[in-house]
Amino acid sequence: MNAPIKLKNFAQITWAIAGKDISDALKNKTILANLITIMLVVIFYRFLPVLEGEDVLPGLMVYDQGHSSRTAQLEDSLAFRTYLATSAEQVQAFVGRADRARMGIVLPPDLDQTLAAGQSPTVDGYVPHWASRRQVEKLRAFYEVELGTWAGQPVHIRTEGNVVYPRLEWGGLGFLTSLTFVLALTLTGILTVTHLMLEEKQTQTLQALLVSPASIGQVVAGKALAGAFYCLVVAGSVFVINGAIVAHWGLAILAAACGTALSVALGLLLGSIFEVKQQLMLWSFLLLNLLLAPVFLEIESDLLPQGISAALRWLPTVALARTLRLSFGNHVPWGTFAANLSPVLASAVLLYLAVGWRIRKMVDKT
Amino acid sequence: MKAIEVQNLTRTYGRTRAVDDITFAVEPGELFGFLGPNGAGKTTTIRMLTGQLRPTSGQAQVAGCDVVAQRQALKPQIGVVFEQQNLYERFSALDNLCFYARLYGVQKGRVEKVLAQVGLLERAGHRVEEYSNGMRQRLLIARALLHEPRVLFLDEPTRGLDAHVAREIRAFIAGLARQGATVFLTTHYIEEADRLCNRVAFIDHGRIVALDTPARLKATHGAADALEDVFVKLTGRALEGVGMYSSGAAQVPSGQGPWSTA
Numbered sequence: 273m274n275a276p277i278k279l280k281n282f283a284q285i286t287w288a289i290a291g292k293d294i295s296d297a298l299k300n301k302t303i304l305a306n307l308i309t310i311m312l313v314v315i316f317y318r319f320l321p322v323l324e325g326e327d328v329l330p331g332l333m334v335y336d337q338g339h340s341s342r343t344a345q346l347e348d349s350l351a352f353r354t355y356l357a358t359s360a361e362q363v364q365a366f367v368g369r370a371d372r373a374r375m376g377i378v379l380p381p382d383l384d385q386t387l388a389a390g391q392s393p394t395v396d397g398y399v400p401h402w403a404s405r406r407q408v409e410k411l412r413a414f415y416e417v418e419l420g421t422w423a424g425q426p427v428h429i430r431t432e433g434n435v436v437y438p439r440l441e442w443g444g445l446g447f448l449t450s451l452t453f454v455l456a457l458t459l460t461g462i463l464t465v466t467h468l469m470l471e472e473k474q475t476q477t478l479q480a481l482l483v484s485p486a487s488i489g490q491v492v493a494g495k496a497l498a499g500a501f502y503c504l505v506v507a508g509s510v511f512v513i514n515g516a517i518v519a520h521w522g523l524a525i526l527a528a529a530c531g532t533a534l535s536v537a538l539g540l541l542l543g544s545i546f547e548v549k550q551q552l553m554l555w556s557f558l559l560l561n562l563l564l565a566p567v568f569l570e571i572e573s574d575l576l577p578q579g580i581s582a583a584l585r586w587l588p589t590v591a592l593a594r595t596l597r598l599s600f601g602n603h604v605p606w607g608t609f610a611a612n613l614s615p616v617l618a619s620a621v622l623l624y625l626a627v628g629w630r631i632r633k634m635v636d637k638t
Numbered sequence: 639m640k641a642i643e644v645q646n647l648t649r650t651y652g653r654t655r656a657v658d659d660i661t662f663a664v665e666p667g668e669l670f671g672f673l674g675p676n677g678a679g680k681t682t683t684i685r686m687l688t689g690q691l692r693p694t695s696g697q698a699q700v701a702g703c704d705v706v707a708q709r710q711a712l713k714p715q716i717g718v719v720f721e722q723q724n725l726y727e728r729f730s731a732l733d734n735l736c737f738y739a740r741l742y743g744v745q746k747g748r749v750e751k752v753l754a755q756v757g758l759l760e761r762a763g764h765r766v767e768e769y770s771n772g773m774r775q776r777l778l779i780a781r782a783l784l785h786e787p788r789v790l791f792l793d794e795p796t797r798g799l800d801a802h803v804a805r806e807i808r809a810f811i812a813g814l815a816r817q818g819a820t821v822f823l824t825t826h827y828i829e830e831a832d833r834l835c836n837r838v839a840f841i842d843h844g845r846i847v848a849l850d851t852p853a854r855l856k857a858t859h860g861a862a863d864a865l866e867d868v869f870v871k872l873t874g875r876a877l878e879g880v881g882m883y884s885s886g887a888a889q890v891p892s893g894q895g896p897w898s899t900a
Contacts, residue, residue: 284740284743285740285741288737288740288741289741292726292737296726296728296729299728299729300728475724475726475727476720476722476724477724477725477726479690479720479722479724480718480720480724480738480781481741482690483688483689483690483713483716483718484713484738484741484742485710485713485714485741485742485743486741487710
């Protein structure tokens, strides 16, 4: 058989196996339950801020460049809670770390003079980049009324060009989205992809497959394709629900592709090691904790020793979360992106090598 | 060319010799019985002959393909009915066979033909999980026949089936043999082999202790009525499971079986 025919044959069999597994998802209660649970996790994390409930008063961070004597009076407002900042960066961080749309303002240095001259001042209002136009208008209208009462003059808030993009080290919606993304992909890999392999082993349908023209390589490749399909569906759902935060879709899709490769490799390796579902149930809890706890810890890096914080970034799940968070920013240094993506890719390659080694062992055993 | 040719085939697991230096050949069109108690080495032999397990030493060719060196070329030449009913339970019989048809590159028309052959065409759209044991066994046979293999391996095809279903399966196997199929049948039901097979081999502790036609084995060992007596004489013990069905249930109808094998 020549190479193109061999390749076509390989692809046909691989696709037949993948197609079987993908269509089986609609009938397989375990896979359906896994996928529905993962979707619920995605929805839960998106609406977690809403579930936490509205603050009693909305928060406004104010940086007063001219140290106006009136600023202290803002703290007396009964309509909103005022936080005083010492720099414009602090205002941006206040807005960027939010998990719900909120505003920060920078008062002009000549505020007192403008008001004394009976003129209407214009202040810079900062909003998160993912806030909808409606949310921005609502915030602006609310604070223009409140600040107008405070100033005794109409106040204009300028938001054009004052959007804040989340930074890598900030929490808020950017972190929640990246956490959801990593959590959903890891769960899909460990639970769903592993299940694809395990079920063939437990029902001994793998034996029947291996006496058919399918080779073990084609079986694994078929499972990998089906697993990739599930992972991309899950990653897609994260983007559908949290799409507003993504600033660079190319980078987000690249992160999803690399995350999928990592997750599928993990699932295939576990599926090739485990023989029964009980092993998966026993180990999946531990594995999920080991892989996901560092993602939570890394965002609190201020509390960790510097060495540990730096080491955490080499873990594939942490690196994947950071890679996705980079796609939320307006300026992405390629070096930083590559540095964050490389642990993900390196781990995926190592896992695929381990899968290859396991398969070779399985073939040698026969 | 022999359908199956085995020379000094051995498989060890640690110090245990599961199959110990066996040599035999099966002619094309022959229904060959491989008999032995549980753990005698029947399934290990079938796994080696179907390319699922590498022999520790020795050689075997099936349909002209070396079971180790030409494993991939061997696959389209053989059909295997496993001891376990390893089907996709959530799929219908039709979907199960269509999936394997894609792997073998077989047309859908053949799927329907083979389903009709085993009498499952009317219920082809039902999920396998709704099938009885007998229907599943028939579907396993249909799967093994799907690509028209040159050699059919049946590993304990009637094990655990009730008497009348087992009789149906035997009749079907007999029908296949009449059509000239080469069948390698492992069983520990000695009467089944006696009535179905052209020749039988007794395996015990991994070694072939006798190999001939049932009639000649009985004549040689002075056991006029029962092949079981030959096994007892050769090994000093009875085959486990003998008597699990009545001899009446083991009878193979001389005419056409319950399913069309045409």
